[in-house]
Amino acid sequence: MNLPKTADIVIIGGGVMGASAAYHLAKRGMKNIVLLEKEEFFGTGATGRCAGGVRYQFSTEINVELSQESLPMLERFKEEIGQDVNYIQCGYLLVATNEKDAAAFKYNVEMQNRLGVPTQLLSGDEVRARLPLMKFDDAIAGTFNPKDGIVDPNGVVMGYVSAAQKMGVQAISKAGVTGITVSGGEVRGVGTSLGEVQTRMVLNTAGPWAGLVGQMAGVELPIVPLRRQMFTTNPLKEVPADFPFVIDFAKSLYFHREGEGLLIGMSNQNEKPGFDQNVDEDFELVNLEAAIERMPLVEKASRASHWAGLYEVTPDAHPIFGGTDVKGFTLCTGFSGHGFMHGPISGKLMSEYILDGKYSTLDVSMLDLKRFEEGRLIKEYNVV
Ligand SMILES: Cc1cc2nc3c(=O)[nH]c(=O)nc-3n(C[C@H](O)[C@H](O)[C@H](O)COP(=O)(O)OP(=O)(O)OC[C@H]3O[C@@H](n4cnc5c(N)ncnc54)[C@H](O)[C@@H]3O)c2cc1C
Numbered sequence: 405m406n407l408p409k410t411a412d413i414v415i416i417g418g419g420v421m422g423a424s425a426a427y428h429l430a431k432r433g434m435k436n437i438v439l440l441e442k443e444e445f446f447g448t449g450a451t452g453r454c455a456g457g458v459r460y461q462f463s464t465e466i467n468v469e470l471s472q473e474s475l476p477m478l479e480r481f482k483e484e485i486g487q488d489v490n491y492i493q494c495g496y497l498l499v500a501t502n503e504k505d506a507a508a509f510k511y512n513v514e515m516q517n518r519l520g521v522p523t524q525l526l527s528g529d530e531v532r533a534r535l536p537l538m539k540f541d542d543a544i545a546g547t548f549n550p551k552d553g554i555v556d557p558n559g560v561v562m563g564y565v566s567a568a569q570k571m572g573v574q575a576i577s578k579a580g581v582t583g584i585t586v587s588g589g590e591v592r593g594v595g596t597s598l599g600e601v602q603t604r605m606v607l608n609t610a611g612p613w614a615g616l617v618g619q620m621a622g623v624e625l626p627i628v629p630l631r632r633q634m635f636t637t638n639p640l641k642e643v644p645a646d647f648p649f650v651i652d653f654a655k656s657l658y659f660h661r662e663g664e665g666l667l668i669g670m671s672n673q674n675e676k677p678g679f680d681q682n683v684d685e686d687f688e689l690v691n692l693e694a695a696i697e698r699m700p701l702v703e704k705a706s707r708a709s710h711w712a713g714l715y716e717v718t719p720d721a722h723p724i725f726g727g728t729d730v731k732g733f734t735l736c737t738g739f740s741g742h743g744f745m746h747g748p749i750s751g752k753l754m755s756e757y758i759l760d761g762k763y764s765t766l767d768v769s770m771l772d773l774k775r776f777e778e779g780r781l782i783k784e785y786n787v788v
Pocket residue numbers: 416417418419420421422440441442443446447448449450451452453454455456457458579580581582609610611612613614617632633634712713714715716736737738739740741742743744745746
């Protein structure tokens with residue numbers, strides 16, 4: 405597809421955020437929408453490399469509320485968008501092995517229950533009873549919500565991109581944005597590997613690369629790319645179909661069923677910010693040993709695949725929505741490693757912000773860029 409000369413909006417980045425925003429803007433009737441992706445395929449950034457986990461269990465009200473809007477949109481996805489996204493409600497089971505985390509779990513469950521999320525608080529014995537394949541002798545508490553689960557990230561991106569294209573969105577891949585023209589404090593255009601587009605409105609949905617796109621417009625964004633990696637195993641017949649998404653909270657170690665095997669990941673707390681997306685094989689061994697300690701049957705598994713991707717981390721692990729000091733330069737980014745699940749609602753919220761100047765489905769105005777300089781940070785405990 406040729407790059408148009410003008411657009412009413414240019415959306416930079418074709419992951420879940422850009423695709424959802426393009427779809428929701430078009431659905432509201434906006435015309436001349438251009439969605440640009442630097443790679444050959446949409447959804448090959450953080451979205452295509454993510455673990456696909458979707459959950460209501462967070463430690464801040466705003467994240468729970470984002471999930472309360474977004475996860476039902478994923479449940480209705482096939483009906484609304486026509487694409488199957490394979491939502492498996494296996495539940496998330498978070499495990500605490502120290503008193504500090506156990507106290508935080510209790511607080512979180514109370515808050516989630518107050519907001520209408522039926523998360524259950526479990527004792528150490530209940531955790532062990534639910535996970536007979538795992539060794540959690542040191543578990544002192546757990547939390548479980550049966551509505552949490554896993555969803556296919558590629559299905560979500562492709563569903564939104566195709567539905568947006570049917571409504572006239574020009575979705576162009578292999579179109580890397582190289583510059584943003586700003587004049588008199590306003591966006592005037594976007595330079596790309598395929599040429600220039602004149603526009604008064606840019607939406608930055610470049611995920612881990614959003615800081616670089618911000619710099620093109622002269623806007624500094626507090627977003628750092630941080631590598632995270634995982635691997636999958638060959639089929640393991642012992643793992644039941646209803647095996648939950650298990651998180652060993654203190655170790656940032658997680659397991660979920662992937663096909664007939666397992667997907668296993670762990671956060672490297674010593675990882676330095678950077679754009680390297682190669683698997684760190686040394687850390688993979690650390691991850692494997694930790695996984696075997698928790699789940700001895702992993703020792704007899706063989707690796708089916710492995711990959712790394714980038715978290716897009718902000719100082720308070722919450723996203724950034726809305727405008728900047730440059731008129732027309734708008735943000736929907738910085739989801740800090742849990743944005744896939746919030747993609748549907750975030751795109752909808754951006755359509756409201758761009759077309760109506762305010763958020764009506766859910767007030768996320770506190771998640772603006774200014775909060776960092778004004779010291780209004782929000783603390784999230786449940787991000788691994
Ligand atoms: C290993 C890992 C596991 C994760 N697990 C989960 C999980 O279980 N659940 C969950 O909800 N979230 C998870 N996440 C986080 C989630 O993947 C992200 O928060 C989310 O996908 C961000 O979406 P995005 O659209 O903002 O970014 P991306 O999907 O990265 O999309 C941004 C796009 O912008 C493009 N781009 C960048 N610069 C330019 C440019 N100059 N011009 C044109 N295009 C450009 C990129 O190529 C990319 O495709 C995980 C992330 C990782 C890395």
